Amino acid sequence: MKQQDNRAPVAWSRSSMAVLVAFGTALIGAAAWHLAAVSLSVAPPNSLSRHYPQWIADHIHPELEQNWKLFAPEPPQTNTEIEARVRTVNGTGARHTGGWTDLTAPDVAALRSNLLPSRADQDLLLYAWDYYTLWHDRLTGHPRQARLMAANLKRTALQRLVPRQRGRQITGLQLRLRFDPVPPPHWASPTTTTNRPATKVLPWWRVQSKDYQGL
Known part of the structure; x- marks a missing residue:
């Protein structure tokens, strides 16, 4: 016969839960900002991209630059x-x-x-x-x-x-x-x-x- 495990489940302390919630919130916020910045960088000019051009540029360039000429490059002039x-x-x-x-x-x-x-x-x-x-x-x-x-x-x-x-x-x-x-x-x-x-x-x-x- 199986012995029933009567041990109580481990409960998270309030401080641990606070740290977990803060980390999850920061992670979701960073992902949302990244998606928004990438979308605004490739979208047609709009009120948000005109109001925050420097913030978007600092996040995108130079690592995440979108270069659409990669598949159809122009010859050098x-x-x-x-x-x-x-x-x-x-x-x-x-x-x-x-x-x-x-x-x-x-x-x-x-x-x-x-x-x-x-x-x-x-x-x-x-x-x-x-x-x-x-x-x-x-x-x-x-x-x-x-x-x-x-x-x-x-x-x-x-x-x-x-x-x-x-x-x-x-x-x-x-x-x-x-x-x-x-x-x-x-x-x-x-x-x-x-x-x-x-x-x-x-x-x-x-x-x-x-x-x-x-x-």
């Missing part, structure tokens, strides 16, 4: 050439400002010869520049995310420059962008946009040891 130069100091304290180094040329050569690394690695620098310009153009006046994108662009450029310095410490970095518009095909309709190359020079960025640690 310009050829972008990214150049960099650095200020360095050696062990004796002598300072030096180097010349411009073309950071894009190795990527273009690797793409044309189908060499490793992957296409994503080869386009890393260009993606970093695209995100930098995107956040600085759309979110001027809100520098937190802009600083994040600037740091990403800085570290991506330093990753390619550090091996060239032969032990000299980099103290400053400057980038120069050259845009060469891709001419349209002969059958395309005339366009009013300029076909002249353009150059954009960024200001000098201070480089600290933490900026290129682990590169």
Whole structure:
């Protein structure tokens, strides 16, 4: 015969129930906010998205960005050439400002010869520049995310420059962008946009040891 278990069920204390209820409420609230932010980011402009654009952008970008061009990408309209130069100091304290180094040329050569690394690695620098310009153009006046994108662009450029310095410490970095518009095909309709190359020079960025640690 089975012996009847007469033990009373374990009762939750009031403090445990309060913690459980608070955790459940916070979890439901976070899920509701996430779904609302994602929905508002992809929905047509409305009163809520116009009233809270910064809150929505801070939650969505850059990790949860919706890029609908993934399945139908537009061909590039310009050829972008990214150049960099650095200020360095050696062990004796002598300072030096180097010349411009073309950071894009190795990527273009690797793409044309189908060499490793992957296409994503080869386009890393260009993606970093695209995100930098995107956040600085759309979110001027809100520098937190802009600083994040600037740091990403800085570290991506330093990753390619550090091996060239032969032990000299980099103290400053400057980038120069050259845009060469891709001419349209002969059958395309005339366009009013300029076909002249353009150059954009960024200001000098201070480089600290933490900026290129682990590169």
